[in-house]
Amino acid sequence: MYSKKVMEHFNKPKNMGEIKNADGVGQVGNPACGDVMEIFIKVNKNKAGKESIKDIKFKTMGCVAALATSSMITELAKRKTLAGAKKITRGDIADALEGLPPLKMHCSNLAADALKAAIEDYEKKKNRRSDNHETN
Amino acid sequence: MKKIKKVYLDNAASTPVAPEVLAAMKPFFTEKYGNASSLHSFGQDAKNTLENARRTVAKMINAEPDEIFFTSGGSESNNLALKGIATKQGHIITSAVEHPAVLKPCEFLNKSLGCEITILPVDKEGFVSVEDVKKAIKENTLLVSIMHANNEVGVIQSIADIGNICREKNIIFHTDAVQSFGKIKIDAKAMNVDMLSASSHKINGPKGVGVLYIRGGIRNRIMPQIHGGSQELGIRAGTENVAGVVGFAKACELAKIDDKSIIKLRNKLIKGVLKIEDSWLNGPRGKNLDKRLGNNANFSFKYIEGEALVLRLDALGIAGSTGSACSSKSLKPSHVLSALGLRPEDAHGSLRLTLGKYTEEEDIDYVLNILPGVVKELRSISPFTKQNKGE
Numbered sequence: 001m002y003s004k005k006v007m008e009h010f011n012k013p014k015n016m017g018e019i020k021n022a023d024g025v026g027q028v029g030n031p032a033c034g035d036v037m038e039i040f041i042k043v044n045k046n047k048a049g050k051e052s053i054k055d056i057k058f059k060t061m062g063c064v065a066a067l068a069t070s071s072m073i074t075e076l077a078k079r080k081t082l083a084g085a086k087k088i089t090r091g092d093i094a095d096a097l098e099g100l101p102p103l104k105m106h107c108s109n110l111a112a113d114a115l116k117a118a119i120e121d122y123e124k125k126k127n128r129r130s131d132n133h134e135t136n
Numbered sequence: 137m138k139k140i141k142k143v144y145l146d147n148a149a150s151t152p153v154a155p156e157v158l159a160a161m162k163p164f165f166t167e168k169y170g171n172a173s174s175l176h177s178f179g180q181d182a183k184n185t186l187e188n189a190r191r192t193v194a195k196m197i198n199a200e201p202d203e204i205f206f207t208s209g210g211s212e213s214n215n216l217a218l219k220g221i222a223t224k225q226g227h228i229i230t231s232a233v234e235h236p237a238v239l240k241p242c243e244f245l246n247k248s249l250g251c252e253i254t255i256l257p258v259d260k261e262g263f264v265s266v267e268d269v270k271k272a273i274k275e276n277t278l279l280v281s282i283m284h285a286n287n288e289v290g291v292i293q294s295i296a297d298i299g300n301i302c303r304e305k306n307i308i309f310h311t312d313a314v315q316s317f318g319k320i321k322i323d324a325k326a327m328n329v330d331m332l333s334a335s336s337h338k339i340n341g342p343k344g345v346g347v348l349y350i351r352g353g354i355r356n357r358i359m360p361q362i363h364g365g366s367q368e369l370g371i372r373a374g375t376e377n378v379a380g381v382v383g384f385a386k387a388c389e390l391a392k393i394d395d396k397s398i399i400k401l402r403n404k405l406i407k408g409v410l411k412i413e414d415s416w417l418n419g420p421r422g423k424n425l426d427k428r429l430g431n432n433a434n435f436s437f438k439y440i441e442g443e444a445l446v447l448r449l450d451a452l453g454i455a456g457s458t459g460s461a462c463s464s465k466s467l468k469p470s471h472v473l474s475a476l477g478l479r480p481e482d483a484h485g486s487l488r489l490t491l492g493k494y495t496e497e498e499d500i501d502y503v504l505n506i507l508p509g510v511v512k513e514l515r516s517i518s519p520f521t522k523q524n525k526g527e
Contacts, residue, residue: 010444013517016516027519031520032481035441058517059518060517060518061440061518063441063444064444064447
């Protein structure tokens with residue numbers, strides 16, 4: 001039922017765990033639905049001076065597809081600029097995994113949403129920091 | 137590559153065909169291939185074999201041979217029982233923990249004939265209240281269908297008590313005994329059962345064969361669902377699956393009722409698995425453990441999801457199953473675990489392990505050796521552990 005690539009990422013997920021003092025954290029899903037994903041990112045500026053993802057890790061409670069998509073997005077997003085990382089879609093993740101069963105396309109393919117939430121969390125914190133700076 | 141040990145603990149799903157069963161079946165494919173309806177010796181051999189098998193199956197449940205109707209399996213038997221009796225609008229009583237092969241025909245009878253379906257709740261261990269059955273019976277009740285033992289949590293219902301009530305009120309009583317047949321004692325007469333479904337492949341027989349017991353007194357009330365030839369006294373048309381039926385009968389002969397060695401292994405499994413933190417047994421436990429099928433164990437593990445657990449275990453050679461929504465096509469958690477009152481997230485983290493004829497102690501030891509580590513690893517990547525949430 002699952003592709004070879006899905007099983008590879010399920011059996012040996014990449015970038016598992018959390019980042020202490022992460023710059024951004026995003027959590028999506030609901031334990032009642034069975035899948036919850038948490039993505040942690042560390043951000044720095046790349047050589048071109050663009051903010052990009054220096055490090056990324058995940059924690060996921062969920063099925064095979066949930067674990068595999070979490071693992072895959074960390075691979076796809078690493079070293080991407082924030083702008084680039086935001087553009088990763090559910091379809092991109094499914095393609096990179098050589099397909100997902102149709103049923104799992106929606107319920108378990110939350111990784112893109114979790115990454116977006118993590119980036120937004122980072123941006124919110126950054127804005128707050130600069131706001132604080134101005135009022136000082 | 138190192139060969140990994142294979143431990144099959146999904147015997148409630150299906151079982152291996154016993155070598156003795158396969159040996160008994162073999163001649164009926166290539167040598168004794170006659171149609172039991174034919175007049176020549178090939179046909180008569182098949183007919184005699186079929187009738188011998190019918191006697192063997194009848195003996196299993198204290199029935200008469202002419203009360204035994206062979207079908208293609210448990211699902212067909214359940215469909216024949218329900219649709220065969222409910223041929224007009226009326227009331228049907230069943231329970232929340234039935235197999236889909238009972239619940240779906242009920243749904244169909246509701247939609248097609250407007251039958252009213254009462255689905256009785258169960259308590260937190262899965263028991264249907266006999267009193268509830270009594271109270272639910274109405275003037276227009278056509279049929280009560282309550283399963284003998286449940287496929288997911290192994291709960292054994294008080295079939296004889298329900299049978300008594302139905303007989304008193306003159307209501308037809310069907311029980312789905314697919315999981316209990318050949319494992320615990322069934323006496324159709326003493327239990328006042330009118331119809332009973334059983335299946336061959338759950339007891340080391342071949343797939344594609346089952347039986348519906350129909351008490352002699354009600355046979356003329358059954359509307360056949362497969363029309364054609366006059367096989368099976370006209371109740372079920374179609375050339376008999378002689379090889380399959382022979383295998384089923386052989387499996388009946390080999391079946392061990394109340395197999396103490398399986399119960400002992402299952403209890404060892406339960407005791408060992410429950411040492412894992414934040415885990416529990418679903419279904420009958422404690423003083424009710426003897427009202428649970430001897431081969432069934434069903435656990436929940438907090439903070440993890442069952443499909444991932446089952447496939448991680450599979451990678452290590454252990455075959456089990458789960459009631460997680462993620463493993464079902466409907467994306468809903470097990471209706472049985474939900475009926476027992478489990479929260480969706482706890483049903484998601486369920487694991488069913490069912491032992492069989494060939495389960496050995498070293499299989500259980502292997503599971504007890506492997507499972508804690510797999511649960512721990514999945515929890516380590518779950519955002520919902522005790523440590524994380526400070527529970």
